[in-house]
Amino acid sequence: MSKIFAVEYHYVTDQDEAMAEVRPSHRAFNASLAERDLLLAAGPYVGTHDALIIVRAEDEAGALALLEEDPFQQAGYVTERVVREYNPVIGVLK
16 A cells, blocks of 8 residues: 655755746646646745655655655756655545
C-alpha cells in the first residue's frame, strides 16, 4: 500500500530565465504523474525559490525516485530535495 510523502524542492536562485524555459516541461511532467494518481498536489511557496510536491510512493526512496526525471531536477535547478512521510487525517488528501 502506498503512502503519502511531502517533498520540498529548494531551487537555485540565479536561474529564473533559464528555469522559465524549462517550466512547461516541468509542469507537463508533474501533470503526467497526477494523471496516474501519483502526484496529489504541487506548487511553489509564494515569494521563495522553494516548492512543495505531494506524492504517493511506497517509501522515501520511492518518492525521490518518482521525481528523478523531473526536468527541473535533470537540468540541475533543484539544489536540495527534502522528503517526509505525510499523514493527512482530515481533508481531500487522506
